[in-house]
Amino acid sequence: GQNIDQPTEMTATEGAIVQINCTYQTSGFNGLFWYQQHAGEAPTFLSYNVLDGLEEKGRFSSFLSRSKGYSYLLLKELQMKDSASYLCAVRDGDYKLSFGAGTTVTVRA
């Protein structure tokens, strides 16, 4: 089975930085994804890590440590539009995605 854990909620101030952690235990590993989901909308792809290290994409960065079963998503220079749920997903040995329950980030003015 798959076990993916991430915090339920986080709150931060506009302009600040927030780090969302994700730990996982899966049968096989073929990459870790982060998706953003605004309320009432579909998830949209943010980032992908398959090797250890940091991937930077504008204000968003994602880090992976395969030996520790750990990833984080870093959101910098927070904007009000970043208020959303962030989903950590691991692709297993059969190339199927398993999702965590999501972290709801609220950005305050």
Added chain:
Amino acid sequence: IAGITQAPTSQILAAGRRMTLRCTQDMRHNAMYWYRQDLGLGLRLIHYSNTAGTTGKGEVPDGYSVSRANTDDFPLTLASAVPSQTSVYFCASSETSGDLETQYFGPGTRLLVL
């Protein structure tokens, strides 16, 4: 370019009724997926199809069936709906089911079974 469309947008259904949720993509993606999303549980895979003519079971397949007669369409059928199938259903697709392939999601169908 529409991407992935789902129909209906929302539906209220009496328990015991049969219901088909439709999903169509115009990206010529080989792989398609159905997920349900429930509060506190995240997205869970119901069924998938790696290519037209093939389907497979995901994490929570019971009570659901799928077919993949062509590349574009991947309908999900609830043969006899039960209240525990109340959920938001997302269809997704990816170019293949292999490495480096990102899944793209449709807008979702909100289903309430009474």
